[in-house]
Amino acid sequence: MEVVSPLDRRVTRKGIDLRRTDLEADxxxxxxxxxxxxxxxxxxDLALDRPLPDAVADLDAVLRKExxxxxxxAAYVxxxxxxxxVAARRAVAxxxxxxxxxxxxxxxVHLVLAGLDPVPQFFGGAGLSAPRPDSHKVP
Structure with a gap:
């Protein structure tokens, strides 16, 4: 479990990944x-200090659920x-x-990093179907 703690507090518990930072009241x-x-x-917090593909995947879910x-x-970061x-801003972008x-x-994300411009949920036209790349586990 990850815990973000204000700089003036100390938390030490087994199994807790602690990150201390300034936290505003809001x-x-x-x-x-x-x-x-x-x-x-x-x-x-989902975007900070994480691999870019994982950060983007989690942020996509947060935005998808509104x-x-x-x-x-974007303004916040x-x-x-x-x-x-800097990596968090890249993930948000x-x-x-x-x-x-x-x-x-x-x-x-991997396609973008390879120089491509993928479009999520793009369908080729009426009656066309394509295999879904997300139907298998990605390493």
Whole structure:
């Protein structure tokens, strides 16, 4: 489990991946007796310090479920400067909520990195069908 903690707090528990950072008051929301990341903060945390294909896949899912707005997320990461933010900005630039599943998103990222311009959920015309690249596990 990953936990983001304010700089002034220390958390040491087995099985917890801790990242300490400055947290603004609006970056968490109440949940029962504790506070959890706001949807926008959660999206940022999904993009920081992760492989680009995984970050994009998770962000695609967040946008597909309409948990955050793409423009709002782009503005949010544009104004930040913590470790990993350059890669997070790259992930946000590649986000496309049309991707239906994580493997599809990951394949799209690899195609973009190879210089191609894939279009999620593009259909060739009436009656045409093509094998879905996301139907198999991607390494």
């Amino acid at each position: 970056e968490s929301v109440p949940w029962g007796t504790v506070r959890i990341a706001s949807p926008l903060r959660m999206a940022l 948990k955050v707005d793409r423009g709002e997320l 544009a104004g930040r400067n913590e470790r990993g933010i 590649l986000v496309n909520p049309l991707a239906e599943v994580r493997p599809e998103s990951r394949i799209r």
